[in-house]
Amino acid sequence: MANTIHLDIVSAEGQLFAGDATMIFVPASEGEIGIAPRHAPLLTTLKAGEVRVQIEGQPEQSFFVGGGALEIQPNNVTVLADTAARSADLDEVAAQKAKANAEAAVRDRPTDDRERAEALAELARAVAQLRMIERLRKLSR
Numbered sequence: 001m002a003n004t005i006h007l008d009i010v011s012a013e014g015q016l017f018a019g020d021a022t023m024i025f026v027p028a029s030e031g032e033i034g035i036a037p038r039h040a041p042l043l044t045t046l047k048a049g050e051v052r053v054q055i056e057g058q059p060e061q062s063f064f065v066g067g068g069a070l071e072i073q074p075n076n077v078t079v080l081a082d083t084a085a086r087s088a089d090l091d092e093v094a095a096q097k098a099k100a101n102a103e104a105a106v107r108d109r110p111t112d113d114r115e116r117a118e119a120l121a122e123l124a125r126a127v128a129q130l131r132m133i134e135r136l137r138k139l140s141r
Contacts, residue, residue, distance in 0.1 A: 003037040007053060007077045009063055011084040016063055023054040024077055026070055027128075033070075035077055042072040048128035050087075050135070051079060062087035064132055066125045083125070092133050099126035 004020035024035040027049025033042075051063040066083035105119035 004056070005035065005037040005039070005075060005077055007079070009051060009065075009079040009081065009084060011065075011068070011081040013084070016081075016084050016086060017053065017061070019053075019055065021053045021077075022056050025050075025052040026079065027051070027065070028070060035072055038074045039072050039077075041074065042070070044070050046070050046079065046081070048125040050128070050132045062132065062136060064090055064129055066128075067121075087132065087136055090129055090133055092130070095126050095129040095133065098122060099130065102126055 004022055005024065007017060007019060007021050007024055008015065009017040022037070026033050026035065027047050029045040029047050032049075033044075046065055046068045048066045049064075051065055053061045053063070055061065064085045064087065065079060065081040068079065068081040068084075071078045071080075102119050102123035106116060106123060
């Protein structure tokens with residue numbers, strides 16, 4: 001068996017994944033990070049995007065995270081997501097509606113900084129979901 005690293009993906013809704021992986025890709029705040037077994041310790045924030053998990057002998061698994069935190073230890077990775085979903089649970093219509101609502105909120109409330117920031121964050125999550133859905137659609141063709 002190849003070298004593996006243990007991964008836990010959790011959100012407020014519960015645990016989405018717990019298991020060993022050969023490689024993990026996460027959307028860190030400064031760009032995508034590839035994590036292999038015995039990776040150097042790291043603590044960073046996550047932006048909305050796709051977590052890809054490679055498991056020996058299985059198809060790659062994908063999860064959407066709406067932001068959060070990442071802790072890497074040499075033999076363990078923990079993704080603490082603000083929101084998270086399995087790729088199969090993503091709803092393209094709901095993501096398009098969320099994007100339209102966020103765009104309207106940004107357009108309609110330009111002077112309220114807090115509401116604008118919340119709308120921009122929601123817009124980023126919706127766009128990241130739509131990008132992930134499109135990528136997965138292309139892979140399945």
